[in-house]
Amino acid sequence: MKMLFDRACDHHCVEFLPQCKIKVSRLYREIGRFTAATILVSGLAACQPATLPSNKPVLGKPSPSSLLLKAAKNTFASASLNQPESQSEDTKGQPDSLSIMSKQGDETDLAAARAVMDSIIWELQADNEEARITETPIPVGKDSTLSDDAPEAAFALRSSRVKPLEYESVFEMPLKRDGVIRVGLLVPLSGKYAALGAEIRQSVELALFKINNPKIEVLFLDTKAGEAAGNATMTGLKNYVDIFIGPLFTEAVEQARAVMDQVNNGIDRPPMLLLSNNVNVAGNDRWLLGYLPEQQLDVLLGHAVSMGKRRFALIAQNSLFGQRLLAHASQRLADFGLKPEAVRVLSDGEFAVETNLKNAIRDFTRYVPPIEGAPLPNSPFDAVIFAGDPEFALRTAPVLAYYDVGPDRALYLGNALWDQQQLWSEPSLQGALFSTRPSNLDLRFDADWKEIWPNSAGQLARVGFDAMALVAALAKSPDRDWAKQLVTNSSFQGYSGAFRLLSNGRNVRSFELRKIENGQSKIIRPAPNWI
Secondary structure (H helix, E strand, C coil), rough: CCHCCCCEECEEEEEECCCCEEEEEEECEEECCEEEEEEEECCCCCCCCCCCCCCCCCCCCCCCCCHHHHHHCCCEEEECCCCCCCCCCCCCCCCCCCCCCCCCCCCCHHHHHHHHCCCCCEEEEEEECCCCCEEECCCCCCCCEECCCCEEEEEEEEEEEEECCCCCCCCCCCCCCCCEEEEEEEEECCCEEEEEEEHHHHHHHHHHHHHHHEEEEEEEEEEECCCCCCHHHHHHHHHHCEECCCCCCCHHHHHHHHHHHHCCCCCHHEEEHHHHCCCHHHHHHHHHCCCCCCHHHHHHHHHHHHHCCEEEEEEECCCCHHHHHHHHHHHHHCCCCCCCEEEECCHHHHHHHHHHHHHHHHHHHCCCCCCCCCCCCCCCCEEEEEECHHHHHHHHHHHHHCCCCCCCCCCEEHHHHCCCCHHHHCHHHCEEEEECCCCHHHHHHHHHHHCCCCCCCCCHHHHHHHHHHHHHHHCCCCCHHHHHHHHCCCCCEEEEEEEEECCCCCCECCCCEEEEEEEEEEEEECCCCCC
């Protein structure tokens, strides 16, 4: 299995079947008596499978690893399929989104290696010969987010071209064996969001390592930036996937759903564990696993009301994410029998120009210049809900404070995107509250993660791990009506926190409540362990 060897291998990439431009790597490695002796690749769409000889091992320099020795007793099989499009797209992003741990590695080699790993199937077989292994650098990625769609707000990410070397043919995709459960992982493995897909893939591989069930196979299906999700889903269906994990983005989910809807027999339609947090794409056979911002807002509003807050104001960003939070906050306040004291959606023109922003917020706060020497009048609000991303909070909070509606005069309520140092250090946000995923198992998860990977784990990693662990739990049951098992009154407890799946495709998750104070955030109410 790739995750056991990612730190000790040589990569030789070739381009074959030119009409489909599929890339394949040949890797040969051995730990003690166990050798990665078989590599399987299947061409997609118009490509016809061929046979890839496996008698030419690629040897490298020796590099000891206690992890590999510990894993020598286990065998795993996972499959990786690429789409038939060329992977020559070159996108650029923020310099700090990926970094190299190895001092001798370089970014080009790394990108080539990781792209190669997207197109292989691993099977470990016993052998008596010893093979040398060499250290390969692995990237370290920061936790990226997508406030309008995925669990976090997105940053531009790096990718590089993989240059073809020489021609080789491919193995034919193996038939599914009896008793094997095949999981289709629908994530972006190439394109501008490849780093997010790589993080999820790493988490799934870590879960497979921990689960140690050779009856579970994973097909890695590249959705690219979302445009290839339909083809990736069809590939999974043709290869008898039992359950899908993913996709991540709304566009990708919609394409995958269109393909799934062509499967008329509901019994043969694999369930989907979506990594999205968009409630609009949930359904009775596809469940959201992402952190829903609406639920985070519910935690905040419930706490604020319990504190006696009644005069709420809403200030929103002119974005899908802002409108989504604004609509939910208005509805939830109505459920409490409350009506917002003021609502303001800042237009793009107001947000972009400082003078316009000040004028808009001055109107919003009903600011009246105080009489010199007289005490400040009471704040028109006792709580302000921020419906926007981190930049929105950093731009609006100082202006609100300037017009006498600072966090000392009104309770600021944010969202999980506020869980970052830049916002904790902002003076006008001290005392603000936000809710986020549970952190009580972070140390344990990070320890497990670092046994395999040198890069840091983000929030997507926890969700990906729990999705794979959930599949493993389902696999233990002889009942193959997984949809029925997923919708249960019992909650699941994982590294991403406690959660329960609902019949409408949504989820209920536990969140912890945090307060920004002295440049840090502290937990003021832990997340419940069960729902």
